[in-house]
Amino acid sequence: ETEIIDSTTLGLLAKIAMAAQKQSQFLPTLISTNPDITRIITSMGFDKIFIIVREPASRIEELEEIPVLRASEQDVRDKVLDAHKVLMGLNQQNRDEFKNLVRALECEEPG
Template structure:
């Protein structure tokens, strides 16, 4: 079980996701559902992902964040903002090519008081496999380094 959580708020069309602790596969279902919710909102104008309190983040979550960036560019033509002060997280984001699909900053732009915890969701093994596969395919599409790093995993998931 992950000891991380994701909080969520919306302020006048700006959506905020705050990742706290270790963000792992166990949170991918609720994160993906929340991404769908954000992009179905009629008042969507921007999104900020606060990683200041994030200790670690797995590749499935990174893939879902890349999906979020793609949808943001399609919907409003803007790159989402990632906020991080952890040098390890920042280095990971840059190594994955996130500096090309996000604005990466070290200061929060807004601090909504209305953040609430997203609930955990029970999902089937097949649904988790599908989300992991989708997330890693998105990561692979970002650059050649990611394509090489995740090729074996994606091929294994496709076979199962």
């Protein structure tokens, strides 16, 4: 059902995939029925860290929504920074695309 996705969310998804791989040695599955979203996640290198399924889930009752957690501004900044660093680690295109954002976020960090 996703219509738009931002780079922070992409980075968090990549981080989840890497953690799942470490723990189970299996690739997690990402369901993407929107061709625009599929193009974005593929261009980010997600086809290397996820099994991408382009069909809707057949047993939707087994899916659960991830709860929203409250966080301080610093916690959010740290998560955004970390998410983009993870994306940068996936491929050179991502490194080139996000290096200035990461540099800017690192400059904002309290010293």
